[in-house]
Every structure is written in C-alpha cells, then in structure tokens.
Amino acid sequence: MGFVLDFEKPIIELERRIREMRDLADSQNLELKEEIERLEAKAQKLRQEIYSKLTRWQRVQLARHPNRPYTLDYIERICDDFMELHGDRAFGDDPAIVAGVGHIGGRPVTIVGHQKGREIKQKLLRNFGMPHPEGYRKALRVMKLGAKFGRPVISLVDTPGAYPGIGAEERGQAEAIARNLYEMSRLPVPILVIIIGEGASGGALGIGVGDRVLMMENTWYSVISPEGCAAILWRDAGKAEQAAEAMKLTASDLLALGVIDGVIPEPVGGAHHDPDAAAKILKETILRELDALSAIPPDRLVRERVAKYGRMGFWKE
Amino acid sequence: MSWFRRTQKGLVAQQKKDLPDGMWLKCEKCREIIYRRDLEENYFVCRFCGFHFRIRAYDYVRLLADEGSFEEFNQHLESVDPLGFRDSKRYSDRLKEAKNSTGMNEAIVTGTARVEGIPYVLGVMDFAFIGGSMGSVVGEKVARAIDRAIELRYPLVIVSASGGARMQEGALSLMQMAKTSARLTLLSEARLPYISVLTHPTTGGVTASYAMLGDVILAEPGALIGFAGPRVIQQTIRQELPEGFQTAEFLLQHGFVDAVVPRKELKARIAQLLRFFGFTPVQQAGEPSFACPEVERQ
Ligand SMILES: [Zn+2]
Numbered sequence: 181m182g183f184v185l186d187f188e189k190p191i192i193e194l195e196r197r198i199r200e201m202r203d204l205a206d207s208q209n210l211e212l213k214e215e216i217e218r219l220e221a222k223a224q225k226l227r228q229e230i231y232s233k234l235t236r237w238q239r240v241q242l243a244r245h246p247n248r249p250y251t252l253d254y255i256e257r258i259c260d261d262f263m264e265l266h267g268d269r270a271f272g273d274d275p276a277i278v279a280g281v282g283h284i285g286g287r288p289v290t291i292v293g294h295q296k297g298r299e300i301k302q303k304l305l306r307n308f309g310m311p312h313p314e315g316y317r318k319a320l321r322v323m324k325l326g327a328k329f330g331r332p333v334i335s336l337v338d339t340p341g342a343y344p345g346i347g348a349e350e351r352g353q354a355e356a357i358a359r360n361l362y363e364m365s366r367l368p369v370p371i372l373v374i375i376i377g378e379g380a381s382g383g384a385l386g387i388g389v390g391d392r393v394l395m396m397e398n399t400w401y402s403v404i405s406p407e408g409c410a411a412i413l414w415r416d417a418g419k420a421e422q423a424a425e426a427m428k429l430t431a432s433d434l435l436a437l438g439v440i441d442g443v444i445p446e447p448v449g450g451a452h453h454d455p456d457a458a459a460k461i462l463k464e465t466i467l468r469e470l471d472a473l474s475a476i477p478p479d480r481l482v483r484e485r486v487a488k489y490g491r492m493g494f495w496k497e
Numbered sequence: 498m499s500w501f502r503r504t505q506k507g508l509v510a511q512q513k514k515d516l517p518d519g520m521w522l523k524c525e526k527c528r529e530i531i532y533r534r535d536l537e538e539n540y541f542v543c544r545f546c547g548f549h550f551r552i553r554a555y556d557y558v559r560l561l562a563d564e565g566s567f568e569e570f571n572q573h574l575e576s577v578d579p580l581g582f583r584d585s586k587r588y589s590d591r592l593k594e595a596k597n598s599t600g601m602n603e604a605i606v607t608g609t610a611r612v613e614g615i616p617y618v619l620g621v622m623d624f625a626f627i628g629g630s631m632g633s634v635v636g637e638k639v640a641r642a643i644d645r646a647i648e649l650r651y652p653l654v655i656v657s658a659s660g661g662a663r664m665q666e667g668a669l670s671l672m673q674m675a676k677t678s679a680r681l682t683l684l685s686e687a688r689l690p691y692i693s694v695l696t697h698p699t700t701g702g703v704t705a706s707y708a709m710l711g712d713v714i715l716a717e718p719g720a721l722i723g724f725a726g727p728r729v730i731q732q733t734i735r736q737e738l739p740e741g742f743q744t745a746e747f748l749l750q751h752g753f754v755d756a757v758v759p760r761k762e763l764k765a766r767i768a769q770l771l772r773f774f775g776f777t778p779v780q781q782a783g784e785p786s787f788a789c790p791e792v793e794r795q
Contacts (some may be wrong), residue, residue: 348724366679495634
C-alpha cells in the first residue's frame, strides 16, 4: 500500500485485520465469515464517516496522494485507443503535459493533461507535473489540430504549478499561458475541463479554460498553493493548513462560488483507493457532458464560454 | 509638458506617499542626488542613469492623455470579500487601508481619453493598491474597458503594474485571467487594436493574461516582467539568477516585447501606432482642425 495519510490510518489498520482474518480462515479452515463481515461493515462505515467530513487540508492531501491516478492512468482506463503527440514544433517536448488523440466510448476526442511521475525517475522526467512554456504550446497545438476536425477537447488538470525557472521565463511562461487562455476561449469545439488532482494557479488554468469545468471530489483549485499563500501572507509556509481553509479551494467551495460547473464523486476512500472505479465514474461523466456539449453549435458554444467567464467574480458598485 | 500643472490636490498628496518627501531625492539605482523639481520635469526618470521611478496610475493618465481629455468610467466598482478571507488581517480591512492610503477604489483606473487627438480607451494599474493585484474588480474593469472600446470603436491601451492575482480572492482572482483574456478575443474580432504597456513590476497572473496579449507590447526600461517572481525562482532552482534576468531588455532580447520605450517617448509611440492602425485625431469644439479629414472606419 505504501504511503498512508494520517487520517487514513484507522481504515488501513482495519483492512489489515480483515486480511489477516481471511488468511487465518483460509489456512486454518476456520469459520470466520460472520466476524469478517462484521469488520468489513465496520471498515465501510468508518471510511464513510471519515470521508464525509474531510477538512479542506485533508482534501489537499488527498489531491496529492502519491497513489492517486494521474492523467495517463485515466487515459489507459477510459480510452478505446489513444495516440500521444509530442512537441511544440518550436523548442521541444515537455513531458509534464501529455497531449494526444483518441476515442472514448467511440467518440473521437483530443486529450491534454498534466502528468506527474510516480517513482523518482518518473517524477524528474515529468518535472513533478510542472510544465514549461513548450508544454502549454504543445497542448494548444494539439487542441487546434483536433478542432480543425471538430474534435472536442478533454483537459485533465493536475499540477502544483507552472515551473518557476530560468528557461521557463526565457521562453515566455507568461506568454504561453496567456496565449492558451486566449485561444482556448475561442476554440470552436466543446472543451471539457476536469481537475483530477491539484489545480494550482495559472499553471492549471493554462489548459483549464472550458465550456464545462468539473472537479473530482478530492481535489483543489486556486490562485496559488496553500504553501505559497502561507509563505506570502502568513510569512510561514508551515501555515499551509490555515491558508487552505481561508482560500476556499475545494470542489464544493468553488461550485458555490460559481467557478466550476460540477463535482465528480469519487469512490469512498478516494480515487487512489479504487482507481478503476474512479475511472469508470470519470468516463461516464465525460460521455454525458460530451453528449450535452456536442448538441450546441460552435458559435454559440464560444459565445457562451466567453460570457460564462465574464460573469465570474464578486463586486459592488 | 503639463506634468503637474493641472493636478488636483489629492493627487499631489498621493505622489508624496510614493516618493520620499523633501526637495532632494537619491536615485535608487545610481545614488545620485536629484532635485525633486528636475525629476518631476523629467517624467520621474533619473537624468543621470535613466532609472524610471515608479509613478502612480493618475500620473500615467496625465502622461498619456491629452490635457483634460480623460473621462474615467466604472470608478465606483469596489471589491467585496467573497471568501471572508483573513490572514494576519481581514481582507476587508486591507481594502479599507488601501483605499485610504491611495485615494483610489481599486488597483486600476479606466476611462476614455485622447492621445495626440486620437480617442482611445485607457486603463492604468496602480502598484500602490495592494501591489496592483488583480481581484474581481480589476478583472471586471478590464473587461468593461474592452467592452467600451468595442462599443465606441476605440483602440485600447492598458498600462500594467502588478504583483499578480489577488490571493485573498482565491480562485475568483484566477478566473479574472480567463475573463480578461476571453474578452480580448472580442476586441480582436471587432478589429480593434490593443497596446499593452508593461511597467515595473508586471508579474504573475496579469502577465500571464492581458499584459502579454497586446497586439503590440511596449515596456519601460528596466521594468521587471515575468511569470514567477525572482525570489520564487531563486528558491526553486537554488542558484544565482543571470544579470538582467526578467528585465524589459531581457524580454526584448528573448522576443516577448516589441519595444522598450523610455517613459517620455511613450505617448508619441502610442499615437504613432494608433495612426498606423488607421485612427485619426478628432476635432474638438473650438480647436483648430487637424490636417487629415475624418475617414469613416469600417
Ligand atoms: Zn540614477
């Protein structure tokens, strides 16, 4: 199982006991069925209890859970076929963003998404899911390619932020993100954006403008990471838990604030607890949303997309 | 130059808060002592080394608008506290303090003006208001400035100065990046030009949205321009940043701004560009007519 969050521990402990009891029942041929069922019911109840009252900080932790499915894990599970396309045709290929074409439930789609790595080598290759400008430019190139043939875009967002480095600045990180916001605003095909993990700042929004923006249940999305916010406003990155509470960064918060359009439920225990079940829910959601969006003519789609972002925010006059 | 001749009382007072009081000032860059009046007459640019002192939004309005031509709109838009945000201070208190110390309602001023007789929509950000950060109101005022430009068929100029998106409004401030960028597609569709002027500093969410989306992008000499701030980059990569990193000149060298323009040339350059785009001076009542006859723009 590996990595375990503090609040997951009681469940993991119970699961361990259930496994032991099963082993015992098998090896000793004991009749423990009733006892095992009792414990399983208890584990289920405990899981529901813990997961029904997660704090914002716990959601942040779940969004970063190292066993949580990443973009390619979902692509593998939801696509009939998929072909990754590389490079921005200007500078290079950025492995922190995956872009490609494929089919989901028989429907042709363009898919873009941030990609994190799981072991240290993969983590370094994927730069911890922090893109450089060429990642955003590759994503835009592939989205435009798909749009030329009327293919809707599925964007899977999962990044701790765009990379803050020398090369990234030299090659125009800000321009690359701004360009994507502009071009995604007027791309004449449906765009469905789904936050599958972390949605940090412009690095997330850089592939995150769409007709429908959904968040999976245990994810976060905001203008900066809780650590970044705490470092600046509290002058102490250790105050991240407080910052997470103040920033209102969960799916239900952002639904209430009108920033997103819906929340995708995860299996009890989180997407990392059952990636297949999480992918199944994701796929059903994507197909349902695509059906609805595909019925809208492209010019209306674009007009309503621009208008939707125009309504965001609060002020008085 | 009518730099300070027409200033209102309040604006003079604001200026003093941004620059130290006294007849004599020391240049932040070359350390030369400068007579305040000299500095004012030289557009707050050091005569010795060309250092551009930071100036306020209404100073840019005076610099870039023909005398008496600026008519502000949407000045009554005010921020609220949608998250009930509190760090060491309440966001609502921070807003109050910013209003008191700057005499402004928000970090951007927008209005119509004329530059060398050519009517246009002008937006100017002010770093003194919570670091020029973009919350819902800044985003909304930029969006409405774009709408006004489309409605009047005026070109748009925005002078940026910003530390980025406003953290106290969370994801709502992030969405202002999408709002403003999306709205600019309509300006482009209406075939109206947008000139973006970058001043010191322009970073974060403002750079990564409308500031980098100008049809023409001008920058003041020495201005810090970037996505991530230099401190964040240094903490991430743990090495020295190259000399001149993220300056206007660095961006020019890497192909991200069209020209670095000294402050005193800014107005003439903007007018020059607008003339190229086909905009002509309007005749004001009681003013002599300009040479070119008015041509109906399509
Ligand atoms: Zn100097």
